[in-house]
Amino acid sequence: MAHAMKYFQTTFLFTLLVILFSGSPVHSENDVKECLSCHDKTYNRGIMKAYIHQPFLDKQCLTCHVERNDRNLHQSSRKSSSKRTKQKISWLQKHYEPAKTHFFLLPSDNIYEKLYVQIKGENNKSRVLSLPLPPIDKVSKLSNDGIKPRVSKIIFHGIKRGVLYSATISWETDKPSTAQILYGIGKFNKKSNLDTQLKTKHTISISPINPKKVYSYTVVSTDVHGNKTISQPMTFSASTPAVPLAAGNPARSASPDGKGLKYEIRALDNLYFVTITAPQPTHMGIGKNNDLRPRISIQAKDNGQEDKPATHVPLTNTRETNITACLKCHTDYQTESSHPIDVGPKPGMTFPDDYPVFDDGRMHCMTCHDAHSSRNEARIRRPTKQELCIGCHKSYG
Numbered sequence: 001m002a003h004a005m006k007y008f009q010t011t012f013l014f015t016l017l018v019i020l021f022s023g024s025p026v027h028s029e030n031d032v033k034e035c036l037s038c039h040d041k042t043y044n045r046g047i048m049k050a051y052i053h054q055p056f057l058d059k060q061c062l063t064c065h066v067e068r069n070d071r072n073l074h075q076s077s078r079k080s081s082s083k084r085t086k087q088k089i090s091w092l093q094k095h096y097e098p099a100k101t102h103f104f105l106l107p108s109d110n111i112y113e114k115l116y117v118q119i120k121g122e123n124n125k126s127r128v129l130s131l132p133l134p135p136i137d138k139v140s141k142l143s144n145d146g147i148k149p150r151v152s153k154i155i156f157h158g159i160k161r162g163v164l165y166s167a168t169i170s171w172e173t174d175k176p177s178t179a180q181i182l183y184g185i186g187k188f189n190k191k192s193n194l195d196t197q198l199k200t201k202h203t204i205s206i207s208p209i210n211p212k213k214v215y216s217y218t219v220v221s222t223d224v225h226g227n228k229t230i231s232q233p234m235t236f237s238a239s240t241p242a243v244p245l246a247a248g249n250p251a252r253s254a255s256p257d258g259k260g261l262k263y264e265i266r267a268l269d270n271l272y273f274v275t276i277t278a279p280q281p282t283h284m285g286i287g288k289n290n291d292l293r294p295r296i297s298i299q300a301k302d303n304g305q306e307d308k309p310a311t312h313v314p315l316t317n318t319r320e321t322n323i324t325a326c327l328k329c330h331t332d333y334q335t336e337s338s339h340p341i342d343v344g345p346k347p348g349m350t351f352p353d354d355y356p357v358f359d360d361g362r363m364h365c366m367t368c369h370d371a372h373s374s375r376n377e378a379r380i381r382r383p384t385k386q387e388l389c390i391g392c393h394k395s396y397g
């Protein structure tokens, strides 16, 4: 318990700026013309290749690149009006499971001055509060205590019949950790999805399960430093006594003015580790405001207007461009049955340098696919699927 307290040692009350959340996308052809006036080479180069992504060909540049609420390109000055500020929040992470304490790991290179916290307010309306975000080098470091998460309260919640049989298991850890289950029949040759959201209460379902067999399993939790606990092996079968899964914590209104919310910000290398505790269990989202980005005048290399200073339209972050935007149209992409995304290399695996990944090393859609267009079918990064896979899975082929 002593070191769990560490995360809460220095908590601050923050004063809140309550903003209502609204926003309507604006999408106009003139905006795209504006993009192409500088990025014509990107477009012309793109359409020369054999396999062109339909929305690129159709010049739907804004869909993937421009903040939903920033689609009105007519830049107004930062302090123009509060109305504009209202629409500028772009959400980085949202947690839909109600909890009192939420943990977030955030990149430090593209968040400016403030963090925005969305909580579930009265009448299920969301409420947005802001807190100041100091530069990463001014934040005290979260040092590695070298202590593995302590796993407790491992509970078997039974086998359920859906399309396939699945089993659900929950447990708790004394510090924020990821969660995964290793399991199998007499051995541990299978693993569940890795839940990368940092939590202290974990619930994982595994499927498919054969209800006639006895399964062995262990639960695995890893903290932000990589300290990892693998529980003692246990077993379950259809006849193991099961505790029904509680309906879960209902999200309750955090107090209307956000009073009582506490937060702590620590630095983990170049990431912010943010802990926010509400007096009541609540959903929580965390976002940023790109309007606070320092204005840099960029030079239009694309069409040679090198000294033309310009203010660039705020672009979506890498997560939105490389995953979120894709899923808007490819709604049938199954993040579970398809290749995992948002995961880093497995132990012993290395990713080739020319496969792009997030700053923290996790893979996304564009790790395997070329953006815009490609010489390869399905716009994959290698001429054949096998060559693509071997880049990471050395044992394939």
Ligand code: HEC
Pocket: 031, 032, 034, 035, 036, 037, 038, 039, 061, 062, 065, 066, 073, 298, 299, 300, 301, 302, 310, 312, 313, 315
């Ligand atoms: C006044 C010229 C200009 C306009 C208008 C413009 N851009 Fe850019 N943009 C640039 C320059 C210059 C760069 C930096 C060099 C580069 O990557 O080509 C850039 C960079 C980018 C990048 C890459 C950013 C990165 O971090 O790699 C994207 C994506 C982009 N612009 C998209 C757009 C979209 C979409 C529009 C239209 C909504 C647009 N741009 C309008 C000049 C412009």
Ligand code: HEC
Pocket: 035, 036, 039, 042, 043, 053, 055, 056, 059, 060, 061, 062, 063, 064, 065, 318, 321, 322, 325, 366, 371, 372
């Ligand atoms: C389907 C989504 C999608 C569409 C539509 C799209 N892009 Fe991109 N674009 C990407 C992705 C993904 C990347 C690479 C990853 C990144 O920059 O984070 C990228 C990279 C870029 C870059 C930086 C690298 C480079 O190739 O120069 C520019 C500039 C750019 N896009 C401009 C455009 C323009 C202009 C349009 C419209 C004609 C457009 N994009 C349409 C997804 C898209």
Ligand code: HEC
Pocket: 051, 052, 053, 054, 055, 060, 063, 064, 321, 322, 323, 325, 326, 327, 328, 329, 330, 365, 366, 369, 377, 378, 379
């Ligand atoms: C605006 C909608 C839209 C968005 C956003 C979008 N796609 Fe697509 N995508 C399409 C359409 C339309 C096709 C063509 C489908 C077909 O031919 O059946 C396609 C096809 C593809 C294909 C098959 C190969 C090809 O080029 O035809 C891949 C791979 C793909 N998309 C990946 C992505 C990725 C990765 C992203 C995110 C960067 C993304 N898509 C974002 C609409 C979209």
Ligand code: HEC
Pocket: 323, 326, 327, 330, 333, 339, 340, 341, 363, 364, 365, 366, 367, 368, 369, 378, 380, 385, 388
């Ligand atoms: C591990 C590599 C890998 C990742 C990651 C990946 N894809 Fe693919 N994707 C492929 C390959 C390979 C194909 C070619 C089809 C095949 O043989 O499976 C493909 C095909 C597609 C297609 C064409 C239609 C289809 O299903 O055959 C779409 C659309 C697509 N991917 C979208 C996405 C989106 C969206 C993401 C991110 C959410 C993504 N892909 C992530 C490797 C990947």
Ligand code: HEC
Pocket: 194, 339, 340, 343, 344, 345, 346, 349, 351, 355, 363, 367, 368, 385, 388, 389, 390, 391, 392, 393
């Ligand atoms: C960028 C590197 C990368 C590429 C390319 C890649 N994979 Fe993977 N793959 C991974 C990682 C990382 C995991 C483990 C995810 C996790 O931790 O659960 C994985 C997991 C898998 C799994 C789940 C079983 C296991 O080994 O954990 C299968 C199956 C798989 N990949 C197949 C493929 C195929 C087929 C291709 C080519 C289309 C491919 N992968 C391309 C990185 C990659």
